[in-house]
Amino acid sequence: MDLVNRLIKNRIFRNVFLPTIIVFGSTVITFGQHHPPGPRTDNADKPKEPGVVRQLGLSPDQIEQFRAVRKEWNDARQQAQRANREAVRQLDVAIYADIIDDVLVEQRLREVQETQAEMTRIRFAEEIAIRRILTPEQLTRFREARRRFVADREAKDKQHKERPPMPKPEPPRQP
DSSP: OHHHHHHHHOHHIIIIIHHHHHHHHHHHHHHHOOOOOOOOOSOTTSOOOOHHHHHHTOOHHHHHHHHHHHHHHHHHHHHHHHHHHHHHHHHHHHHTSSSOOHHHHHHHHHHHHHHHHHHHHHHHHHHHHHHTTSOHHHHHHHHHHHHHHHHHHHHHHHHHHHSOOOOOOOOOOOO
């Protein structure tokens, strides 16, 4: 769990990797939804595209490649997530047992770390495969979009930190 907390507090993870994951994740969600073709009312020659596709200007061939990459890594990602959930569950059982076994807790912690490392490896291997689909121009657009996302995130974080704390309510007075 200490590793998870360190990752969350890590500025590079929070400002670079997390936005990348979010951008690719939103693209995945958009592309993962299959919508049957319906009648078009306006711009009949131009299909409606999700924001990321429109921003990056992905071609139909690139969209298909993207879908293939997502499909290829989907099973491995799901299996790693299941293994991680089970490892975390087993660690919780070891931590909250009636009698704590430090050796068992350490073993379970290593298992959680290994499953998290596998999830990270899969995520970045998938991102590399997706990155290879992009042209240099699209990569430039993606970097700019990611830069704006990180700047927006940092501004929101700063605004959140600068917000004064809510005053504590006073206890009711006894007459």
